[in-house]
Amino acid sequence: MNLDTLTVDAVRTAVVEKQINATALVDKFYKKIEAEDPATGAYLTLCRERAQRQAEHIDKLADKGDALPPLAAVPVAIKDVLTTKDVRTTAGSKILDNFIAPYDATAVERLEAAGAIVLGKTNCDEFAMGSSNENSGFYPVKNPRDHSRVPGGSSGGSAAVVAAGTAVASLGSDTGGSIRQPGAFCGVVGLKPTYGRVSRYGLIAFASSLDHVGPFGKTVKDVALILQSMAGRDPMDSTSADLPVPDYLSVVGQPVTGLRVGIPKEYFGEGLDPEVRAAVENGIQELAKAGCDIVDISLPHTEYAIPTYYLIATAEASSNLARYDGARYGMRSREAKTLSEMYRKTRDAGFGAEVKRRIMLGTYALSAGYYDAYYLKAQKVRSLLARDFDEVFAKVDVIVTPTTPTPAFKLGEKADDPLAMYLADIYTVTANLVGVPGITVPCGNSKQGLPVGLQILGKHFDESTVLKTAHVVEHALAALQA
Amino acid sequence: MVSEQDVSYVADLAHLELTPEERTRMLKDLNSILAYVERLNQLDTSNVEPMAQVASRYGVAKDTTPGEAFAYAMRSDELSPCLPHDEAMENAPQTDGTFFKVPKVIER
Numbered sequence: 001m002n003l004d005t006l007t008v009d010a011v012r013t014a015v016v017e018k019q020i021n022a023t024a025l026v027d028k029f030y031k032k033i034e035a036e037d038p039a040t041g042a043y044l045t046l047c048r049e050r051a052q053r054q055a056e057h058i059d060k061l062a063d064k065g066d067a068l069p070p071l072a073a074v075p076v077a078i079k080d081v082l083t084t085k086d087v088r089t090t091a092g093s094k095i096l097d098n099f100i101a102p103y104d105a106t107a108v109e110r111l112e113a114a115g116a117i118v119l120g121k122t123n124c125d126e127f128a129m130g131s132s133n134e135n136s137g138f139y140p141v142k143n144p145r146d147h148s149r150v151p152g153g154s155s156g157g158s159a160a161v162v163a164a165g166t167a168v169a170s171l172g173s174d175t176g177g178s179i180r181q182p183g184a185f186c187g188v189v190g191l192k193p194t195y196g197r198v199s200r201y202g203l204i205a206f207a208s209s210l211d212h213v214g215p216f217g218k219t220v221k222d223v224a225l226i227l228q229s230m231a232g233r234d235p236m237d238s239t240s241a242d243l244p245v246p247d248y249l250s251v252v253g254q255p256v257t258g259l260r261v262g263i264p265k266e267y268f269g270e271g272l273d274p275e276v277r278a279a280v281e282n283g284i285q286e287l288a289k290a291g292c293d294i295v296d297i298s299l300p301h302t303e304y305a306i307p308t309y310y311l312i313a314t315a316e317a318s319s320n321l322a323r324y325d326g327a328r329y330g331m332r333s334r335e336a337k338t339l340s341e342m343y344r345k346t347r348d349a350g351f352g353a354e355v356k357r358r359i360m361l362g363t364y365a366l367s368a369g370y371y372d373a374y375y376l377k378a379q380k381v382r383s384l385l386a387r388d389f390d391e392v393f394a395k396v397d398v399i400v401t402p403t404t405p406t407p408a409f410k411l412g413e414k415a416d417d418p419l420a421m422y423l424a425d426i427y428t429v430t431a432n433l434v435g436v437p438g439i440t441v442p443c444g445n446s447k448q449g450l451p452v453g454l455q456i457l458g459k460h461f462d463e464s465t466v467l468k469t470a471h472v473v474e475h476a477l478a479a480l481q482a
Numbered sequence: 483m484v485s486e487q488d489v490s491y492v493a494d495l496a497h498l499e500l501t502p503e504e505r506t507r508m509l510k511d512l513n514s515i516l517a518y519v520e521r522l523n524q525l526d527t528s529n530v531e532p533m534a535q536v537a538s539r540y541g542v543a544k545d546t547t548p549g550e551a552f553a554y555a556m557r558s559d560e561l562s563p564c565l566p567h568d569e570a571m572e573n574a575p576q577t578d579g580t581f582f583k584v585p586k587v588i589e590r
Contacts, residue, residue, distance in 0.1 A: 360508055364512065
């Protein structure tokens with residue numbers, strides 16, 4: 001059994017056909033992690049006992065001859081911004097270094113209920129703030145495809161484990177591109193569902209109007225299977241939508257004849273790497289060959305998405321991160337003599353540079369005298385961005401763009417320039433502001449062998465069409481490489 | 483332009499202290515980011531409604547009132563199980579067994 005190419009389906013089949021049992025499979029994965037993970041640093045915490053318990057549970061079901069749940073024995077990794085009961089949960093921050101979560105995030109609970117086995121928690125940028133994983137409070141993650149390069153961020157660890165085969169699939173979070181950008185950099189599939197599609201209960205909050213939970217997998221089908229198990233209303237998250245969950249799997253492999261695919265000119269302008277452009281245009285050609293109608297469109301406010309995003313995301317973050325004060329959980333500075341000192345010294349010692357920068361920017365944008373000029377202005381431009389999408393989605397079914405302007409960059413390359421780092425998310429942030437679903441699917445490699453991702457955006461709650469379209473691109477690429 | 487005084491004032495609001503080096507760096511970074519976001523002022527938004535969140539626009543019929551739109555998120559006002567007290571206290575840096583303990587709030 002080759003763990004590097006193992007898919008969700010293959011695991012379930014192997015267990016059903018008794019080629020391997022869940023306990024032995026978990027063992028193999030931990031051996032692989034021990035041997036290979038130190039080179040990339042993708043895991044922060046392993047939860048062997050929990051994995052063992054779940055594996056034994058699946059093996060018992062299989063022995064009894066019971067029908068196995070859809071994700072039976074699938075070894076998964078969870079980004080460390082999702083809480084896992086009785087397991088260390090840090091959000092990649094020193095301020096939560098010793099935090100043991102008292103409950104499970106709904107997404108995690110639902111994956112386990114569907115039979116998945118949680119191997120461990122993955123490294124990420126601190127509080128999911130970053131595009132390279134270099135902002136981890138512990139250690140940076142290296143791109144499994146090239147160890148001198150970043151895996152992307154903030155869900156870099158979750159993308160890296162799937163690329164390295166140290167988990168079959170994983171969960172990440174996406175506030176401005178944090179699933180899609182690392183998915184593209186590591187050459188895996190990553191989906192940000194519609195806002196409200198997957199519960200955020202137990203997701204450590206960064207920017208609540210932009211945060212999403214979503215899956216990584218090696219294939220579009222794997223991602224569809226994981227989404228199927230997580231999606232749907234959760235009474236514990238008031239923003240989770242009370243809408244029926246369709247059968248995502250049934251659309252994967254369906255024809256796309258007559259599907260209207262919009263190509264926004266603003267996503268193919270200055271700053272786009274020529275090799276990325278070539279690979280994405282090739283993917284678009286494949287969609288045309290499969291019978292899609294390719295339509296030129298315009299999303300005129302695109303250039304305002306990054307400034308809008310960094311005002312709204314930081315404003316929300318400054319409020320969400322006020323809870324880390326040393327009083328109830330997490331780190332507390334021992335030097336403090338007064339309450340106010342305890343807050344300041346704890347936060348000074350516990351937060352990294354980027355988190356402090358965003359708290360400062362957000363606090364400034366919300367402060368008296370600046371609220372209208374920055375925060376309110378950004379909220380109004382957010383409306384304009386949403387209108388762009390409303391108008392375009394009256395004419396097309398999906399939008400296709402590059403996921404990132406360049407392939408994975410070098411470690412350290414943008415570490416000292418926050419603005420340059422923010423621009424790594426230029427093609428992904430709008431989907432968060434508007435709430436539409438988006439997927440990245442590999443569509444080729446650069447000459448240096450670095451993966452390139454193609455992004456597909458869909459209408460609200462239309463993950464089905466996004467998945468169907470992504471599968472066509474994936475299938476065409478596989479045919480080319482065969 | 484953000485001044486050194488602004489950095490001090492905002493750090494105070496955010497309960498951050500920041501070292502002198504961090505303050506110098508913060509001044510530079512905030513000014514560079516704020517100069518970049520200035521471009522939003524190229525847009526006339528005088529007749530545009532602010533958008534605070536996505537859920538109010540999508541997944542519900544456009545003509546529903548806010549109360550109706552979020553009816554699904556409402557529940558009857560009845561007690562339901564929540565995190566037990568001892569589990570909620572387990573991560574606390576300091577407790578007396580019942581309450582969180584913190585340093586003195588008021589100096590005499």
